[in-house]
Amino acid sequence: MKQSIGVSERLFPCPVMVVGTYDEHGEPNVATLSWGSTASSGPQSVSIAVRPSRYTFEALQRTKAFTVNLPSIEHAAAVDYFGIVSGRDEHKLEATQLTPVRGEFVDAPYIAEFPFCMECKVTHVIDLGVHSLFIGAVQDIKVDETFMNDQGIFMWKAAKILTFDSTLRAYRAPGELIGDAFSIGKKYIAT
């Protein structure tokens, strides 16, 4: 039986995206966001939703550049901290002893210790009300080669990439495999 619950709930699952930017003083800053996704396959783009009150918002508007860094479970506490405090008030990377590295293709820092880092150039900004949606064209992706398999595939589960459950306000690990996409549904195709 279906029950109407208004509009308070969010989609599941959510990524845990640590967005890296340079602030007005050229200092590296990071913020944790969960509203965002792949936005297009060509040019390869991602979306991130950012409130105008965020310190990161100013940086995005000025530099038109950001990184998306995906943390593993071992970085959960640091990542949580990145979402609680503002870069206006604290040096988040120093506090967590994580290492910013200048992007190779964009004017934004990525985090050396995180297993997956995307460098992005802002191509669109759409004001949606409480959040503005920044679209970034992906310029390069750097991954920890420890988690590449023999076919050059990045293994998300082996890297223990963190995910977000917005309802329980909690982090989750990647789950178990259920079945192959573009395959298990073929049985329904009309013959």
Add this chain to the structure above:
Amino acid sequence: MKQSIGVSERLFPCPVMVVGTYDEHGEPNVATLSWGSTASSGPQSVSIAVRPSRYTFEALQRTKAFTVNLPSIEHAAAVDYFGIVSGRDEHKLEATQLTPVRGEFVDAPYIAEFPFCMECKVTHVIDLGVHSLFIGAVQDIKVDETFMNDQGIFMWKAAKILTFDSTLRAYRAPGELIGDAFSIGKKYIAT
């Protein structure tokens, strides 16, 4: 050690979104998409990336309405089929014996058997190249009350909501809890 892998990889995790629309004949159609997310908290909005070649694209432009239905593991094969074939060629809901229900707030059908359904009105369309990003303001959410806990919270893991691993092209179950958000990071806050 970081290795550059170009721009072929996608963000993780991805939702498995079954998007419901009415086609030009008023017939319910569904398509499975994984590029999308929450886009703003107010008005509560979601984004879905759709290729212009998709049958759903035409419907979205005409009706300015869609639903986002999140399936459980038991629907994995049906959902996979929804992503393989086009509604131009097959009656997907008939083939899988799933039940379309006319939306209460928008001109789009939701799927009765799925545990989580959002009704959305299109507010923005942004052409990003290979995909266009449709922003939908959420009008209502309907959930299977079986998966609500005593506090009225929808339990994603209990509902076994499907997620997508784009690298392995495979479906995953929700993973284990790792820690509480807005909590485990407090230890880093300067005192």
